[in-house]
Amino acid sequence: MSFSSTGHKTVNTRPVCKNIISVLSVLDELVSVFPNTTLYTVLGNHDPYPANQMPYDTDNTAYYKGILEKSNWDSVLGVNESRHFHNGGYYSATISEKLRLIGLNTNLYYDQDRLTKDLPDPAQQIDFLDKQLQEARKHNNMVYIIAHVPPGVFELGSGLTWFYPKYNKQYLEKLEEFADIISLQLYGHEHTDSFRVQFDAEGKPISMMLLAPAVTPWKSTLPGVGANNPSIRLTTGKMGWPRTMCSTGDDWQKEYDTSDVYALDELRPAKLHELARAFTDRSNKLFQHYLQYNSVLWAGNTECNETCHLHHLCAITQLRL
Numbered sequence: 001m002s003f004s005s006t007g008h009k010t011v012n013t014r015p016v017c018k019n020i021i022s023v024l025s026v027l028d029e030l031v032s033v034f035p036n037t038t039l040y041t042v043l044g045n046h047d048p049y050p051a052n053q054m055p056y057d058t059d060n061t062a063y064y065k066g067i068l069e070k071s072n073w074d075s076v077l078g079v080n081e082s083r084h085f086h087n088g089g090y091y092s093a094t095i096s097e098k099l100r101l102i103g104l105n106t107n108l109y110y111d112q113d114r115l116t117k118d119l120p121d122p123a124q125q126i127d128f129l130d131k132q133l134q135e136a137r138k139h140n141n142m143v144y145i146i147a148h149v150p151p152g153v154f155e156l157g158s159g160l161t162w163f164y165p166k167y168n169k170q171y172l173e174k175l176e177e178f179a180d181i182i183s184l185q186l187y188g189h190e191h192t193d194s195f196r197v198q199f200d201a202e203g204k205p206i207s208m209m210l211l212a213p214a215v216t217p218w219k220s221t222l223p224g225v226g227a228n229n230p231s232i233r234l235t236t237g238k239m240g241w242p243r244t245m246c247s248t249g250d251d252w253q254k255e256y257d258t259s260d261v262y263a264l265d266e267l268r269p270a271k272l273h274e275l276a277r278a279f280t281d282r283s284n285k286l287f288q289h290y291l292q293y294n295s296v297l298w299a300g301n302t303e304c305n306e307t308c309h310l311h312h313l314c315a316i317t318q319l320r321l
């Protein structure tokens with residue numbers, strides 16, 4: 001789960017215990033609904049207090065250790081994962097003999113983090129990622145990457161970007177280097193439902209990122225962004241097919257299955273690239289579906305003029321800043 005579970009509006013002045021209570025209650029709920037499922041948590045930029053300011057010093061483990069203990073995440077993450085987490089809010093976990101999951105703290109690259117501006121490698125996370133990916137390649141493992149803040153551009157924010165440009169480049173280069181073993185990347189943060197296709201220098205689609213919408217319903221204060229209904233993304237089955245649940249009233253219900261609404265027979269970068277190509281026609285029904293789901297069925301966001309259309313296309317296919 002990628003946490004956007006704490007309230008956002010007054011987060012900078014919100015007492016720290018309220019953040020912890022929010023994170024704890026979401027965790028409790030997930031544990032009770034999915035009692036026999038292993039949960040992997042990643043930090044959201046609003047989860048700690050104060051928001052966005054993640055420290056980068058791996059010698060000082062008290063900050064991330066404190067988060068782990070107070071949030072009870074150490075009860076769902078294993079001993080090894082927790083030990084890694086102390087260094088910078090990141091970890092690696094073995095899901096099966098052939099599959100490894102790497103949970104990253106990409107809040108360290110968020111340009112709202114004043115502590116990490118212009119460092120060689122905040123919390124040495126890229127170094128950690130590199131070592132984990134090398135290890136995975138050596139053992140013929142495939143890798144899932146999960147994190148909160150995605151690289152690239154927000155599709156609704158008139159060119160709004162998240163990472164510092166230097167970290168955006170550094171991060172994408174590392175992902176590109178190991179794209180052959182990274183089968184899926186999952187992110188949150190935007191509250192919207194979208195995806196990204198990463199290309200190599202020759203323009204070949206090499207990796208894919210799914211951006212899950214948020215549990216938290218909200219109306220953004222950013223101009224033109226609008227609102228979203230609450231939702232939960234379930235990634236199920238061998239191929240990791242995503243199903244999205246939504247709530248537009250009192251009850252939760254299935255919103256859609258990715259394979260059905262986008263007519264995808266496989267979930268891989270080339271297929272999502274084909275889908276993005278279909279989106280170049282603004283009237284295409286697949287793009288119309290995407291618009292509906294982008295805000296989790298919040299009707300106000302389905303009007304999309306030419307500029308809006310271009311923002312979506314560029315955000316999906318252009319991750320470099």
Ligand SMILES: [Zn+2]
Pocket residue numbers: 004044045046148188189190
């Ligand atoms: Zn966020």
